[in-house]
Amino acid sequence: MGAAKSKRVPRAVRERQMMDAAVRTFARRGYRAASMDEIAELAGVSKPLVYLYLNSKEELFSAVIRREAAALVTAVTAAVEKDAAADRQLWCGLTGFFAHTAEHPEGWAVLHQQARTHGEPFAIEVAAMRAEIVRFVAGLIGAAAKEAGCAGELADREVAGLAHALVGAAESLAEWANTCAADGTSTLGVIGERERPTAKDAAGTLMNFAWAGLGRLMHGERWTPA
Amino acid sequence: MGAAKSKRVPRAVRERQMMDAAVRTFARRGYRAASMDEIAELAGVSKPLVYLYLNSKEELFSAVIRREAAALVTAVTAAVEKDAAADRQLWCGLTGFFAHTAEHPEGWAVLHQQARTHGEPFAIEVAAMRAEIVRFVAGLIGAAAKEAGCAGELADREVAGLAHALVGAAESLAEWANTCAADGTSTLGVIGERERPTAKDAAGTLMNFAWAGLGRLMHGERWTPA
Amino acid sequence: MGAAKSKRVPRAVRERQMMDAAVRTFARRGYRAASMDEIAELAGVSKPLVYLYLNSKEELFSAVIRREAAALVTAVTAAVEKDAAADRQLWCGLTGFFAHTAEHPEGWAVLHQQARTHGEPFAIEVAAMRAEIVRFVAGLIGAAAKEAGCAGELADREVAGLAHALVGAAESLAEWANTCAADGTSTLGVIGERERPTAKDAAGTLMNFAWAGLGRLMHGERWTPA
Amino acid sequence: MGAAKSKRVPRAVRERQMMDAAVRTFARRGYRAASMDEIAELAGVSKPLVYLYLNSKEELFSAVIRREAAALVTAVTAAVEKDAAADRQLWCGLTGFFAHTAEHPEGWAVLHQQARTHGEPFAIEVAAMRAEIVRFVAGLIGAAAKEAGCAGELADREVAGLAHALVGAAESLAEWANTCAADGTSTLGVIGERERPTAKDAAGTLMNFAWAGLGRLMHGERWTPA
DNA sequence: TATGAATGAGGCTTCATTCAT
DNA sequence: CATGAATGAAGCCTCATTCAT
Numbered sequence: 035m036g037a038a039k040s041k042r043v044p045r046a047v048r049e050r051q052m053m054d055a056a057v058r059t060f061a062r063r064g065y066r067a068a069s070m071d072e073i074a075e076l077a078g079v080s081k082p083l084v085y086l087y088l089n090s091k092e093e094l095f096s097a098v099i100r101r102e103a104a105a106l107v108t109a110v111t112a113a114v115e116k117d118a119a120a121d122r123q124l125w126c127g128l129t130g131f132f133a134h135t136a137e138h139p140e141g142w143a144v145l146h147q148q149a150r151t152h153g154e155p156f157a158i159e160v161a162a163m164r165a166e167i168v169r170f171v172a173g174l175i176g177a178a179a180k181e182a183g184c185a186g187e188l189a190d191r192e193v194a195g196l197a198h199a200l201v202g203a204a205e206s207l208a209e210w211a212n213t214c215a216a217d218g219t220s221t222l223g224v225i226g227e228r229e230r231p232t233a234k235d236a237a238g239t240l241m242n243f244a245w246a247g248l249g250r251l252m253h254g255e256r257w258t259p260a
Numbered sequence: 261m262g263a264a265k266s267k268r269v270p271r272a273v274r275e276r277q278m279m280d281a282a283v284r285t286f287a288r289r290g291y292r293a294a295s296m297d298e299i300a301e302l303a304g305v306s307k308p309l310v311y312l313y314l315n316s317k318e319e320l321f322s323a324v325i326r327r328e329a330a331a332l333v334t335a336v337t338a339a340v341e342k343d344a345a346a347d348r349q350l351w352c353g354l355t356g357f358f359a360h361t362a363e364h365p366e367g368w369a370v371l372h373q374q375a376r377t378h379g380e381p382f383a384i385e386v387a388a389m390r391a392e393i394v395r396f397v398a399g400l401i402g403a404a405a406k407e408a409g410c411a412g413e414l415a416d417r418e419v420a421g422l423a424h425a426l427v428g429a430a431e432s433l434a435e436w437a438n439t440c441a442a443d444g445t446s447t448l449g450v451i452g453e454r455e456r457p458t459a460k461d462a463a464g465t466l467m468n469f470a471w472a473g474l475g476r477l478m479h480g481e482r483w484t485p486a
Numbered sequence: 487m488g489a490a491k492s493k494r495v496p497r498a499v500r501e502r503q504m505m506d507a508a509v510r511t512f513a514r515r516g517y518r519a520a521s522m523d524e525i526a527e528l529a530g531v532s533k534p535l536v537y538l539y540l541n542s543k544e545e546l547f548s549a550v551i552r553r554e555a556a557a558l559v560t561a562v563t564a565a566v567e568k569d570a571a572a573d574r575q576l577w578c579g580l581t582g583f584f585a586h587t588a589e590h591p592e593g594w595a596v597l598h599q600q601a602r603t604h605g606e607p608f609a610i611e612v613a614a615m616r617a618e619i620v621r622f623v624a625g626l627i628g629a630a631a632k633e634a635g636c637a638g639e640l641a642d643r644e645v646a647g648l649a650h651a652l653v654g655a656a657e658s659l660a661e662w663a664n665t666c667a668a669d670g671t672s673t674l675g676v677i678g679e680r681e682r683p684t685a686k687d688a689a690g691t692l693m694n695f696a697w698a699g700l701g702r703l704m705h706g707e708r709w710t711p712a
Numbered sequence: 713m714g715a716a717k718s719k720r721v722p723r724a725v726r727e728r729q730m731m732d733a734a735v736r737t738f739a740r741r742g743y744r745a746a747s748m749d750e751i752a753e754l755a756g757v758s759k760p761l762v763y764l765y766l767n768s769k770e771e772l773f774s775a776v777i778r779r780e781a782a783a784l785v786t787a788v789t790a791a792v793e794k795d796a797a798a799d800r801q802l803w804c805g806l807t808g809f810f811a812h813t814a815e816h817p818e819g820w821a822v823l824h825q826q827a828r829t830h831g832e833p834f835a836i837e838v839a840a841m842r843a844e845i846v847r848f849v850a851g852l853i854g855a856a857a858k859e860a861g862c863a864g865e866l867a868d869r870e871v872a873g874l875a876h877a878l879v880g881a882a883e884s885l886a887e888w889a890n891t892c893a894a895d896g897t898s899t900l901g902v903i904g905e906r907e908r909p910t911a912k913d914a915a916g917t918l919m920n921f922a923w924a925g926l927g928r929l930m931h932g933e934r935w936t937p938a
Numbered sequence: 939t940a941t942g943a944a945t946g947a948g949g950c951t952t953c954a955t956t957c958a959t
Numbered sequence: 960c961a962t963g964a965a966t967g968a969a970g971c972c973t974c975a976t977t978c979a980t
Contacts, residue, residue, distance in 0.1 A: 206428020247473025658880020699925025
């Protein structure tokens with residue numbers, strides 16, 4: 035299983051191997067159910083070495099979260115074209131987001147499902163990353179409003195709420211996509227759609243879903259129950 | 261502790277007490293970290309009685325999920341006005357959803373955070389409930405399209421994607437609202453807004469966010485990257 | 487080994503069995519080297535039961551110390567004749583002390599060797615017991631001085647030092663006696679004397695050693711280096 | 713950390729550094745709780761080097777005991793004036809003993825507290841040292857008896873018991889003194905006196921306590937319970 | 939002379955689960 | 960209907976010790 039049994043590996047490499055194994059295991063089993071034994075075996079090392087390098091299950095999880103969060107933020111940031119129009123930037127970011135979560139489903143699972151479920155010490159790290167992204171999106175919405183010459187129509191608070199909803203929808207779509215994609219053994223895919231959307235499809239769906247609506251909002255057209 | 265020590269209680273009542281305790285405990289600690297000891301104590305009974313009535317931790321969790329899922333579906337279903345217009349129906353459903361998740365945050369936490377995080381046996385039950393809701397929403401979108409006389413503009417697949425995004429956004433908002441509402445000690449609420457939105461506010465935000473965009477879509481106005 | 491396998495024993499009894507096993511094991515191996523496994527086996531129960539009743543190794547050790555300290559103080563206290571002369575009281579106390587430590591060598595070993603060696607939480611309990619005894623002895627010395635009509639000759643501080651030395655000598659003799667008495671396998675007994683002194687012998691030795699000297703001190707005869 | 717990292721140090725020096733670190737660590741933590749890691753770090757070397765030079769934890773501890781025991785015996789021996797009167801010799805020896813234990817509290821702690829607590833292999837080495845000292849003291853008592861012209865009054869066995877008690881009292885005083893001297897944070901010092909006695913004070917206390925009594929004994933005056 | 943890399947073994951603790959009453 | 964007594968299995972973590980350089 036784990037890597038071919040190669041002895042005497044430099045620390046940095048071993049640490050990466052261990053964290054890879056940890057991401058996988060935490061994603062598959064959840065924080066509590068994942069055992070250090072399993073992680074060590076998957077990494078192809080003995081348990082004491084994991085402790086020597088990463089100190090404890092908690093610190094290991096924390097390190098994993100930080101690494102995956104940084105990778106995600108980097109991917110999204112790198113995907114946007116800096117000087118494009120706001121809608122273009124948002125589309126780029128979403129595409130980057132969906133592409134990254136599709137390529138690293140286990141990292142995304144750890145961030146989205148596990149970290150938020152297991153108490154403050156971890157949730158805070160994820161919340162910080164999420165807040166960064168929400169701020170970025172809110173900035174784009176605000177910029178778009180200005181570009182459209184209707185800054186006054188949207189209160190800051192409203193912009194924040196919309197950004198939150200957008201990010202939430204994106205997260206939800208990403209998880210849904212990954213659930214569909216799981217190998218054929220999963221019974222979950224059976225319910226609902228089957229084919230996994232590409233990153234561009236997902237981004238397009240979301241842009242259509244939201245951006246168009248934002249356009250109306252910016253022109254003061256609001257939906258009201260009555 | 262838990263309930264006042266009253267002996268000789270009929271089975272149905274005892275079972276409800278146990279499941280209430282279980283919901284609370286699972287929501288607070290997560291599936292793995294919740295101990296049968298804690299659940300039994302919180303329910304005010306001895307552990308063997310829990311096993312006598314609910315057989316095992318797994319079955320107990322399963323029963324909890326089914327109960328909470330049914331309650332949520334019932335609440336949402338009951339909230340819609342059967343013969344109203346599609347947008348009105350959607351708004352009603354969303355309002356009912358946000359109201360129920362706000363009144364039963366622990367049930368919602370178990371459904372949304374715990375059940376999906378802990379392997380197939382449980383996730384399937386939640387996925388089924390979610391699929392039911394998604395179908396309902398998709399039906400509304402389709403109906404709205406028909407009402408607007410533009411059925412042909414939206415492919416079924418597109419409708420399903422939009423329904424998914426809408427449900428995802430709603431779930432995200434619901435969780436966010438509950439996180440805000442947690443007692444002041446939570447550091448998570450600090451990031452982003454502070455005041456918890458009412459159910460109607462949340463539903464309105466989402467309708468504005470999505471419905472308006474849907475309107476455009478139905479008229480064939482699509483957003484494209486180029 | 488451990489007691490004949492008797493199931494379903496009331497808690498109080500089981501707790502005593504466990505503590506007996508613990509005293510034995512701690513005395514034999516020392517606090518750190520004693521394993522909960524060994525204690526449980528010696529007590530004839532499973533390890534979880536030990537934890538259920540006594541919570542942790544630390545608490546178990548603490549409980550053992552308290553029990554043994556109380557037993558020793560009780561034994562010494564019970565041995566003195568309340569209204570006798572001071573020297574008689576001291577002799578009685580010493581006899582009781584030597585008799586108790588001889589009958590409970592493992593308890594004494596835990597108090598004298600283990601508890602003082604393993605950090606404050608435990609050492610404090612023993613120090614408290616020891617202080618109680620030292621105060622008692624100091625009181626007797628003071629009383630004797632008064633009886634002899636020479637209260638002024640001995641400063642309080644001097645009395646305390648003497649009491650300390652006397653208690654220390656008694657402890658040392660008790661340990662020495664127990665070391666001698668250890669079964670034939672011990673190589674320690676070979677060095678020095680062989681026959682174990684009786685409690686009365688030991689008390690007599692100490693009275694002769696110290697009391698007679700105190701007599702001189704009380705009359706102002708002091709030893710000086712020059 | 714420990715010493716400044718100086719490479720290529722001759723073996724003898726390195727060994728001393730290691731044993732110094734070991735004494736300190738064993739005194740602070742106890743034999744079992746002391747880890748080879750901590751010792752190596754405190755010595756400023758890598759763990760394999762410790763094993764290369766000292767083979768195992770057990771041998772290291774043994775070496776430490778031998779070194780400290782030899783140092784103590786040497787100090788006591790060197791302190792006595794060879795041709796002085798017996799009482800003078802005893803006083804000198806006690807003074808030397810208290811001075812040495814005060815200057816090397818960690819070595820004394822290892823000898824007195826740790827070595828005797830951890831099984832035969834180590835206890836024997838300490839017992840041997842102790843026996844040597846006891847014989848020396850017994851010799852002095854015998855000599856004193858002869859000097860006083862009353863050799864017949866004291867049986868050999870009685871002399872041995874008295875020597876034991878005297879040594880025990882001295883040990884007890886030494887430990888008590890070191891306990892007092894520990895930094896102000898120790899709660900143990902609070903019980904009993906506060907100021908640490910000098911070596912000469914301690915020796916004087918003991919001489920007064922014991923020697924005077926011995927004088928009486930030598931003249932046939934015995935204390936009897938009745 | 940000296941060390942970074944690595945592990946087998948074992949200890950403390952907890953938990954889901956079952957008897958016997 | 961209800962429980963006090965009890966345990967097998969497993970998890971986290973640490974340690975003394977060695978290998979290859």
